[in-house]
Amino acid sequence: MAMKRSKITVVGAGFTGATTALMLAQKELGDVVLVDIPQLENPTKGKALDMAEAAPVQGFDARIVGTADYGDSADSDVVIITAGIARKPGMSRDDLVSTNAGIVRSVCENVKATSPNAYVIILSNPVDAMTYVANKALGFPENRVIGQSGVLDTARYNTFLAQALNVSVEDVRGVVLGGHGDDMVPLVRYTTVGGIPVEHLLPKEEIEAIVARTRVGGGEIVSLLGNGSAYYAPAASLVQMTEAILKDKKRILPVIALLQGEYGYDNLFMGVLAVLGGDGIEKVFELDLTLDEKAALAKSAESVRSVVRIVENA
């Protein structure tokens, strides 16, 4: 029997969606369907065709289709949702909640109808609450509904640590838990560099400055760009998660998962360390936390809950 390529749909063909589609194709993770609204059908087709025309130059084999028709995305293995508005300088991610909740709900209805067996990764912000919205709208088992925040937040933390230490980014292993907001919880105690606890390598004040910069890492990019938010590192993060699922890699990654008692939280989607493999979220880890770390996580969880309350009451 002929082997079939995986099929990956990316909903939203804006900065993050288009960048993700190209990176997925470059890595030959599967055929890619890029979906946007009917008013943007031609630009979406144009982006996909432009990417396809990069393939002979770069030497990758992947079909890339741009469309406004979910029929083209039917039976996708993985669906990535980047649809929605992005924040501008001076805004918080939470300011996007009402607009993006409506968009994510309608996208999920289409995904449910056309790709009922897909693993769905949500990027749209505020992403913890949007993962909750998606889970409700999809009605899929919770292992198949996964939010992206921690891979990106940890990547920022690792970048800043590698720069401060002048070592390879590959040797920095940070851990960031909690919601994707300014009170996310980088866990210094669990951060190692080449196996060495980071607290042995950098002064406390320098680590604290890096933690503070990590927490507002998205805002730093928003201020610099002036008209939109980050997309290269977010796209790379989505690709790493997709690869973990499609290749059943069983990576230990920070993802937004449904907590069912872990860390004392119930029925809450928030960033935690989990095993991501062929069956989506296969296991959630509950780390031992100090009282201070627990308090920081509680603050972050409360921020997430307050945004979820807005979508629940809408």
Ligand SMILES: NC(=O)c1ccc[n+]([C@@H]2O[C@H](COP(=O)([O-])OP(=O)(O)OC[C@H]3O[C@@H](n4cnc5c(N)ncnc54)[C@H](O)[C@@H]3O)[C@@H](O)[C@H]2O)c1
């Ligand atoms: N979770 C994270 O770590 C993270 C990282 C980066 C961006 N984001 C979020 O991702 C979202 C997208 O960011 P971006 O920079 O790509 O924005 P963008 O404006 O460049 O692209 C968004 C795209 O979504 C499309 N869209 C809107 N409604 C749609 C619908 N109903 N169906 C299909 N497509 C629809 C738009 O037409 C647009 O092309 C934002 O909400 C942003 O805040 C989250």
Ligand SMILES: O=C(O)C[C@H](O)C(=O)O
């Ligand atoms: O900061 C944003 O609004 C986009 C994204 O969540 C990010 O962290 O880059």
